[in-house]
Amino acid sequence: MRRVATLVFLSTLAVMAPACGRKKPKLSAEAPARITTLGINAYLWRAALDTIGFMPIAQVDSNGGVIITDWYVSPQTPNERVKVTVTVLDTNLAADAVRVNVQRQTLGATGWAEASVRAGTVQRLEETILSKARDLRRAAVLPDR
Secondary structure: OHHHHHHHHHHHHHHHHHHHOOOOOOOOOOOOOOOOOOOOOHHHHHHHHHHOOOOOEEEEEOOOOEEEEOOEEOOOOOOEEEEEEEEEOOOOOOHHHEEEEEEEEEEEOOEEEEEOOOOOHHHHHHHHHHHHHHHHHHHOOOOOO
């Protein structure tokens, strides 16, 4: 019985020994730009959620890459409300992989009425999401060991 146990131990050791001598693969200086565990770019997804996280979320579809907020009324402008839709379009971290749509309404005598979105609002939101996604990618790099 002891001989069998010794034989099993030695054969296991022989199988595992070559793995001990291998060098660990060097880590890249950058995290991969394409993380697709969600079906879309995970950095863009996380950055989009972080960017509009202060607004009430109405609908989220991580497979389709869509985040839709409910109407949000800022305490500074109670006669105005906005609704944002963010769509992550691709698995790559690229400027054209995210699309933002903003709806704005103002409160008048007859109720809420559609209003134009201020110039640059959509572009600033897209730039903020992209910037945060790039920061998340940089933060994902593990230090050299």
